[in-house]
Amino acid sequence: MDKHLKSIDIKDFKCFKDFKANGFKRVNLIGGKNNVGKTAFMEACYINLSSVNIDSAWRVLSLTKFRRNSLEYIGKTLEFKDIKKDFETTKTVNIDSNINQLYFSVLNYDGKKEYKFKINSKETIININEFSYNYEKNDSIQFIDNFGLDNSELKDMFEAVQKKDKEEVLYSYINEFDSNIVNFKVIGGDKPQCKVDGEYRDINEFGDGLKHYISIICSLYACENGYLFIDEIDNGIHWSQLDKIWEIILKISKEQNVQLFATTHSKECIESYGRISKKFEEKEISFIELGQKNKKIESITYESDEVIEQIYQNQEIRGW
Amino acid sequence: MVKIICEGDDDKSFIRQFLQHLKKEEVIPSNIVNFDSYIQSMKGKSNLLDSEKYLTIEKQIGKKIDKVLFIFDCDYIEDDNRCGGLENSKDCIENLIIQLDWSIEVDYYIFNKNLDYFIIDTLDKKDYFEDCESCFRLKELNKNRKILTCIYKTLYPKKPYDFSHKNFNDIKKKLVNLFKVESL
Numbered sequence: 172m173d174k175h176l177k178s179i180d181i182k183d184f185k186c187f188k189d190f191k192a193n194g195f196k197r198v199n200l201i202g203g204k205n206n207v208g209k210t211a212f213m214e215a216c217y218i219n220l221s222s223v224n225i226d227s228a229w230r231v232l233s234l235t236k237f238r239r240n241s242l243e244y245i246g247k248t249l250e251f252k253d254i255k256k257d258f259e260t261t262k263t264v265n266i267d268s269n270i271n272q273l274y275f276s277v278l279n280y281d282g283k284k285e286y287k288f289k290i291n292s293k294e295t296i297i298n299i300n301e302f303s304y305n306y307e308k309n310d311s312i313q314f315i316d317n318f319g320l321d322n323s324e325l326k327d328m329f330e331a332v333q334k335k336d337k338e339e340v341l342y343s344y345i346n347e348f349d350s351n352i353v354n355f356k357v358i359g360g361d362k363p364q365c366k367v368d369g370e371y372r373d374i375n376e377f378g379d380g381l382k383h384y385i386s387i388i389c390s391l392y393a394c395e396n397g398y399l400f401i402d403e404i405d406n407g408i409h410w411s412q413l414d415k416i417w418e419i420i421l422k423i424s425k426e427q428n429v430q431l432f433a434t435t436h437s438k439e440c441i442e443s444y445g446r447i448s449k450k451f452e453e454k455e456i457s458f459i460e461l462g463q464k465n466k467k468i469e470s471i472t473y474e475s476d477e478v479i480e481q482i483y484q485n486q487e488i489r490g491w
Numbered sequence: 492m493v494k495i496i497c498e499g500d501d502d503k504s505f506i507r508q509f510l511q512h513l514k515k516e517e518v519i520p521s522n523i524v525n526f527d528s529y530i531q532s533m534k535g536k537s538n539l540l541d542s543e544k545y546l547t548i549e550k551q552i553g554k555k556i557d558k559v560l561f562i563f564d565c566d567y568i569e570d571d572n573r574c575g576g577l578e579n580s581k582d583c584i585e586n587l588i589i590q591l592d593w594s595i596e597v598d599y600y601i602f603n604k605n606l607d608y609f610i611i612d613t614l615d616k617k618d619y620f621e622d623c624e625s626c627f628r629l630k631e632l633n634k635n636r637k638i639l640t641c642i643y644k645t646l647y648p649k650k651p652y653d654f655s656h657k658n659f660n661d662i663k664k665k666l667v668n669l670f671k672v673e674s675l
Contacts, residue, residue, distance in 0.1 A: 462554060
C-alpha cells in the first residue's frame with residue numbers, strides 16, 4: 172500500500188449527499204448514533220479503495236449491496252439476475268478520496284440502460300452484459316460485516332497466517348482469549364476447528380466472540396499493506412477482552428502496515444481504545460464521530476491525544 | 492448540544508452538582524443524564540482564556556455544539572495578572588469570544604473573586620466559618636477560601652450547597668437559558 176486513506180468526499184452514496192471527512196490514521200474507530208451512516212461510511216471507503224477499474228468497481232458495488240441483502244437469499248440459489256437486480260437499485264455513486272476517484276451512474280435512454288463509470292479520470296460507458304466476473308480479487312482489502320466471516324472466508328484469511336508462519340502467534344492469542352483452547356486448524360478443506368481437551372471441535376460450537384476474535388487476527392495478516400474494515404468490532408466480545416483486542420490490532424496493524432477502520436456503539440470499547448493507545452503511546456490512531464444536524468451528516472475526527480482527553484473528561488463522543 | 496467551559500475539576504464538580512439540583516427543580520430538561528459530557532474543564536484560567544487551546548472544541552462548534560457558556564473566577568486584581576479582577580476578566584473573556592469568532596450563541600458567567608469565596612457567602616453558617624477563618628488566620632495561608640470549603644465538605648459530606656440562595660440566581664439564569672429545549 173503506497174498510501175493510507177487520509178480523506179474522503181462522498182457526494183452520492185446511501186445516506187450521504189455531500190459529506191467530507193479527513194484526518195484518518197492507521198487505526199480508526201468510528202462512533203455515532205443509529206442510522207447516522209457508520210457502516211455506509213466504511214462501505215464508501217471500501218468501494219473507493221477497491222475501485223481501480225470497471226470490473227473491480229462493479230464487483231465491489233454489487234458485493235456491498237449484496238452483503239446488506241444477504242439474509243434475503245438464505246435458502247435460495249443465488250443467480251446472476253439477483254446480483255444484477257440488486258446492483259441496478261444503485262443509481263449514482265460519487266466517492267473521491269486521496270487514493271481514488273469513483274463516479275458511477277445509471278444512464279437510461281428510452282428504456283435502454285447503460286452504466287457510466289469514471290475511475291481516476293477515465294470515463295467508460297458500458298452495458299451490464301459486458302461486466303466480467305473474471306476480476307482479480309484484492310485480498311488485501313477486507314470487510315468484516317456485523318455477521319462476521321463465514322467458514323470459507325475465515326479459511327482464506329487463515330491461509331495468510333500460515334503463509335507468514337504466524338500460526339504460533341495466533342494460537343497464543345487464542346489461548347489468551349480462552350485458556351482451554353490450545354490449537355486452531357482448518358480441517359477437511361473449510362472447517363475451522365479449535366482444540367479443547369485433546370479434541371478438535373467446530374468453531375461454530377463456540378461463542379460468536381471467539382470466531383470474531385480469530386477473524387480479526389487472521390484478517391490483519393491477510394491485509395498486509397492494505398485495508399481492513401470491521402463493522403461492530405466488539406460484537407460478541409466480553410468487555411474484559413477489549414484491551415487485548417486493541418493491543419493486538421495496534422501491534423499487527425503496525426507490523427503488517429494495515430489501515431483499519433472499525434465501528435462501535437460501546438463506550439467500554441472506546442475507553443479501551445483510548446486506554447491502550449495511551450499505554451503504547453500510539454499516535455497513529457483516530458476516532459471519527461458521526462452526527463446529524465438539520466438532516467446533514469457531518470464528522471469530527473479526533474487525534475490520539477484528543478481521544479484520550481475526551482475519554483478522561485467523560486465527554487460523549489458517540490455521536491450527536 | 493450545549494457546552495459549559497470551566498477552569499478546572501473543582502469547578503466541573505460544582506457545576507455538576509448545580510445541574511443536578513436544577514434537574515430536580517425541573518428547570519432543565521429531565522432527559523439530561525451524563526452531566527459531565529456537557530462540562531469541559533480547561534485546566535486553568537490561563538488556558539480558558541487562551542484562544543489557542545480550543546482546537547478540539549472548535550472541531551465540534553456548529554456541528555455538535557450549538558451554544559457555549561464560559562464559567563470562571565475573576566480572581567484578584569492585585570494578582571498582577573492581565574485578567575485578574577472582575578473588569579479585567581470581562582475584557583479578557585470578551586476578547587477571547589471575538590478571537591474565537593464562533594458563529595453560535597456564546598455567553599459567560601464570572602464568579603466574583605472565586606468559586607470558594609462565592610460558596611462561603613451562601614452557607615447558612617457563614618458566620619461560624621468566617622470565625623474559624625479568623626481564628627486560624629486561614630487567609631494568610633490561602634486567600635481563595637479553599638480551606639473553608641474543604642472544611643464544609645468534611646463536616647457535611649452529604650449536604651449539598653444551598654442552591655436556592657439568592658446569590659446563585661444569576662448563574663442559575665445562565666444555565667437555564669443554556670439548556671432551553673430548543674438549544675439541545
